Amino acid sequence: MKSKKNWNDFIASKKFKYTLFAIAVIAVGILLCTSDSISTTLYGEDNPEAKGKVLATYLSIIGGACVIYGLYLNNKKIGEQTRQNNIAEKTNIDKRFGDAVGYLNSDNDGIAIGGAYALFQIAKEDERYKSIVANIFCDFISANFSSGNKTRLIGVVKELLLQNLDTVFIKTELVLRNISFENDRFHGKANFRFKDCFFEGVFFNVLEFVRFESCKINKSHLIDCNKIDIVRSEISGTSIRNLSIPTKEVNLVDNIYLGQVEIYAQTIIGTLYIGSTATSFDDDFVDKRIVVYTNCENRIEINDRCKKIVSIKKGTFYHR
Known part of the structure; x- marks a missing residue:
């Protein structure tokens, strides 16, 4: 039973497919080299080097196919690496976003202003956060304006929002109150x-x-x-x-x-x-x-x- 399972696993594996492909390539190569009709059709009946030329042509085709397949595999590998890098970058931005929101709500003006600029930078870098950051800025201004506190911070947030409506925050939906x-x-x-x-x-x-x-x-x-x-x-x-x-x-x-x-x-x-x-x-x-x-x-x-x-x-x- 174990040997049967191993055989089934081998048949389902890529190694089996590659083995079949190699056998097929060798079989076609032997057929081309031993066939008088193919070499005669391609290079003439009186050409003593006809079979050799058929083999050379066949090997060139196989070589070209291998090069193309190698490029395909390399491109696929690069694509997967890019995808992994994008996932890592998004994870990093998500962490930066959470930290920046915490900084914005700090009682220390300097830290809070740094948080505002960090959020703005995230909105510039990642389309996902464009509307989110814009609405955070709107909610922050609306919630704190009437209190008379955080005047400097509110000014920074308002400037970041209003001066970038036609760039970073273009086509966003914003609500401001009081x-x-x-x-x-x-x-x-x-x-x-x-x-x-x-x-x-x-x-x-x-x-x-x-x-x-x-x-x-x-x-x-x-x-x-x-x-x-x-x-x-x-x-x-x-x-x-x-x-x-x-x-x-x-x-x-x-x-x-x-x-x-x-x-x-x-x-x-x-x-x-x-x-x-x-x-x-x-x-x-x-x-x-x-x-x-x-x-x-x-x-x-x-x-x-x-x-x-x-x-x-x-x-x-x-x-x-």
Whole structure:
């Protein structure tokens, strides 16, 4: 029984396959060298070296095949080594990520700042961590901003996030809450959701999507953003502009307009919807609080209750 099992194992092994292949090669070689018809067909009947040339040709073919197979095995070995290296590298990055998160939460400012830079470096190196690190930064800023502590660390984290929206953190989805922004700049193909935030003199450029909910927006500018939602917010001295990139959709709903809002909606805008408003019509402030500059009035929808505060002007656009 044991010898039968050993024989079955040998048949199933690669060694058996290689043995069969070697036997087949030798058998074909003998057939070619002893066959008069093959040598005659290839090199002529009167050529005394015909069989030798057949053998030489056959050996050249076998040699070439062996070289190609050797290259295949070597390439396979390199591929496996690369795979193992990638696994080791990912394991190393995973460990670095865990350590960096711990450093970020340190009470020592220097260590925490080092943790922030370590997380940023990991996001640069590994695509898997791009969104994770971006959201860690957002959560960290949102959780610590109102406390007044860690001011320096928050500044570092905010700078790493905002200055890399169009590179490291491109096309990420980010949520920020309860934060004040003054003279900041959001630039890049990212998706932002702001809730209960304050903005003063802030520029938003080429964002893929931005939503403001229960925010205060003053003297700020949204330029070439693909989709904009402003809901239940206080807005004053703010502009929405199309300069070069098409805007798909702009929605203004249930907002309080404390100052004039200018919207430059050229033909490259998809739709502009001005919904219901929480603005009082009985105060002494300027009547037309929303001014829309457009040459595509058919793409603008205005809630009946809002028409009193909206002025539409044609053919006048903002240029930088």
